[in-house]
Amino acid sequence: MMTTSSDVLVVGGGMAGAVAALAAATRGRSVTLLRKAPGATALASGAIDLAPMGEQRHVTSVAVASATAGWLEAVASRSPSHPYCAVGPRGLALIGDAADMILGRLADAGLPHAPFDAKGRGHLVVDLTGKVRRVASAQASQKLEETEPGKRRIGVVRFRRHLSLDTGLTLAGLRAVFANVVPVEVDWPDEADGAFLLPVEIGRRLDDPRGRSALFKLLRTAVAGKRLTHLVLPPIAGLEHVSEVMRAVSDVTGTKAVETLGGEASLPGHRLDRALSRALEAAGVRLETNAHGASDGKLKRFPGAIVLASGRFIGGGLERRDRLRETIFDLPVDDGARPIKDEPLDVLTSRRGLGAHRVFRAGIRIDENLRPLDVGGKPFREGLFAAGSVIGGHDPQADFSGMGVAILTGYLAGLRAAEWKRS
């Protein structure tokens, strides 16, 4: 099944694997990417978090936002086990190159993102609960355009008669942050089983201009006379043609339309997963899907460099049966400070809420050159590099740096793999 003719083999097709494959391909290497299935990347919200950049009320104040300019370095100094530290200042300095590369490829593949600026203030996004936060980047459809507060009048679309698109929480949350937030009530088109449509099904329908006309007519009527500047939609704006759909919504309603971040069954996550596949194909990366996945035995025969980007519990890079293990090479797993072996889950979790759970920081350890380490702290195998959430010492949820780690370590691992030669 596995080609041995490529220079580089990437195991894992999430954000980290895709970035690694693209980085290696950019250096003229032939690359094969092996993936079992979609992973956490396909479930993510669409926001590209590189570091915490402030939340809620504060994010809308210019003074606070400019004070967070050193946010990237702040993560590294606060949390010594974070992969941003492991790769060292020279590695961390390449985060701009890494982000520019992947965001550029995604734009070429039809999924434009808000521009990345390592020293900038980031962009405002809204999640489904109406929380507003600043992020390094997000899908262009998710960027809330900043305007003068006095002139801002935000409509939140609420679809009645649909089972899961109620944005009541979004409305309430936004009202806590901004003045002038009003509901825009729309009856979901009356059709058999329409109330059950999943976000991705709605997205597919909106991709087609004929499919969206009925809904758009309702939207136009609903905003009439409301004098809105912004219109917030649930995350449903197209699967393949998001820019077109958003432009059409803005035209029809005369507003700056924005989608919330993806929630459960995240359409933006799925959109990202597809755009990554298109970007890989465009770069000539050979994609192999194999439901059984790679194993150490199969990988042993591969003569080139390997990038391990197998993710964590969702992707399948880590698994906890009798004990917590890294699934392909059985590399040692730790939480950034202490090894994790067969401790029961109540030892690995805490009642203190986010951030304190050891198991959420679980993963393998790497050196500055992205090489996985064995129990003795030595590189585990020649020509093996690691990227993404399979690396431990950070909590993608609590640290607000999930995509940042995937993009930076993916980029660095891809470059190292491209340079590697068997000695």
Place this chain on the structure above:
Amino acid sequence: MKQLIRRFRALALLGIQALILQPIKRLRNLKVSGEARFLEAYTPDRLLPLTVEERRRRDRFNACINCGLCDVSCDLLASVRRSRLPSLSSVAVGYGRSMTEYPFARLSLEELSSCDDCLRCEAACPRGVPLKEMIDDLLAHATRLDKAGFGMKRLSAGSGGALELPEKRPLAAAGMEKSE
């Protein structure tokens, strides 16, 4: 003194139970097979005996995290009655973990009768849940339960397709059908 007598009496009763009553009960039970006894005791709760292999498979059914990626890959979903089968993931979440729910799965799964085994749903699952295998397994178990008289049985079309679950234990009356 009184206490001693009471203790002695209790011990004697225990002794009679252990040495005489229990063995007699055992002997009588020998006439009925272990499986029949299992079925009598547990089938009313909609539990069926499983082989080791069947039990091992259930570990993989349990792995679902309700991410919804299987739904995105199944073309059939666009044409099913969604009030009966809201999504493929609802099968994995709703029925994959609890055998006692199996009879209820039947109605949902009827909607998948034209599934062409394309297996795209399984390929999309990050947790490796064998959805197709699970669907077949659910149906087989629902059928076994039907045969035992504890499945969910369809009422006549006249009742508007309403469902009922038998409450009484029909085992003795109906005679146990052996599961295959």
